[in-house]
Amino acid sequence: MRRAIIPAITASLLAAAPALAQEQGPPPGVAQGGGKWGPDRVTVGLGGGIAPDYSGSDDYEFQPGGIVQGTVSGFNFAMRGTNLYVDLAREQRGSGIDVIAGPVLQVRLERNGSIEDPRVAALGKRSAAFEAGGYFGIGKRGVLSRFDEVSMDVTLVHDVGSVHKSYVIRPSLGYQTLIGKRTFTQLRASADFVGKGFARTYYDVPAGSLLPAYSTNGGGLESVGLTALATHALGRDPRRGWSVFALGGWSRVTGRFARSPIVSVAGDPNQFRLIGGLGYTF
Incomplete structure (x- = not known):
């Protein structure tokens, strides 16, 4: 029965703004207990945090946001900021393996709002990019204890409009566990x-900008990152009611992307995020 705690608490973890939400992966596995597919539940969260203006920026701002996430008849869904995940792989109660797979829709708001650095602002804002794709992953429960899980997943999205006309692939590896009956922790590493x-x-x-001219001359590994979560x-019942969470994250822009003057001159390759909020599960 205590396996049900993990998705219930995890559901409240990311009441984050668009830039924060894009760092997160697909929804967690289906809860155990209460029927073949586990109980239905929905979580609504509100919160926010401090994050860079855009990838590579050294200017930080407060970003409010929210989440709606749940499980209905064994199917998981999650709306985190501007991201929508739907897990079409049902998991039966009692299984030690979580398989997650489904579609992803998201809106990328990179450099779409106010830009504090005048040199980067002079390059112009970017339109919102509408991206669609999918994800696949697998998790194994009971690795070091009865209440932990190791998971791996890969997300692939592509711009379906005309903003960057390209793709983003994100593999990630995570470990999550319970501490006591009501506290959940997670550590996740990812790359873009x-x-x-x-x-x-x-x-x-x-050429002719306030920053030195620069061309990346192709794609590749854009960033690596780590996030740590506690909720x-x-x-008394962690599967229902209120919960609080805190999340800290670090990522680093790498290689040819870090050498861009947007990062090396006007910004910083090291990016930090701190998020907190309140969620309710019913």
């Missing part, structure tokens, strides 16, 4: 591989 169009749109600098259920 992007296409040439993405690199050109967000990292190239044309705590406030009620």
Whole structure:
């Protein structure tokens, strides 16, 4: 029965703004207990945090946001900021393996709002990019204890409009476990591989700009990152009611992307995020 705690608490973990939400993976596995597919539940979360203005920026701002996530008849769904995941792989109660697979829709708002650095602002804003794709992953429960899980997943999305006309591939590896009956922790490592169009749109600098001219000359490994999460259920039943969470994240822009003047001159390759909020599961 205590396996049900993990998705219930995890569901409240990311009440994040668009830039924060894009760092997260697919929804967690289906809860155990209460029927063949586990109980239905929905979580609504509100919160926010401090994050860079855009990838590679050294200017930080507060970003509010929210989440709606749940499980209905064994199917998981999650709306995190501007991301929508739907897990079409049902998991039966009692299984030690979580298989996750389904579609992803998201809106990328990179350099779409206010830009504090005048040199980067002079390059112009970017339109919102509408991206679609899918994800696949697998998790193994009971690795070091009865209540932990190791998971791996890969997400692939592609711009379906005309903003960067390219792809983003994100593999990630995570470990999550319970501490006591009501506290959940998670550590996740991930990397972003992007296409040439993405690199050109967000990292190239044309001649005549306030920054030195620069061309990435292709895609590749754009960034690597780590996130650490802790959530705590406030009620006696961690599968229902209120919970609080805190998440800290670090990522580093790499290689040809870090050498872009947008990062090396006007920004910083090291990116930090701190998020907190409150969720309710019913």
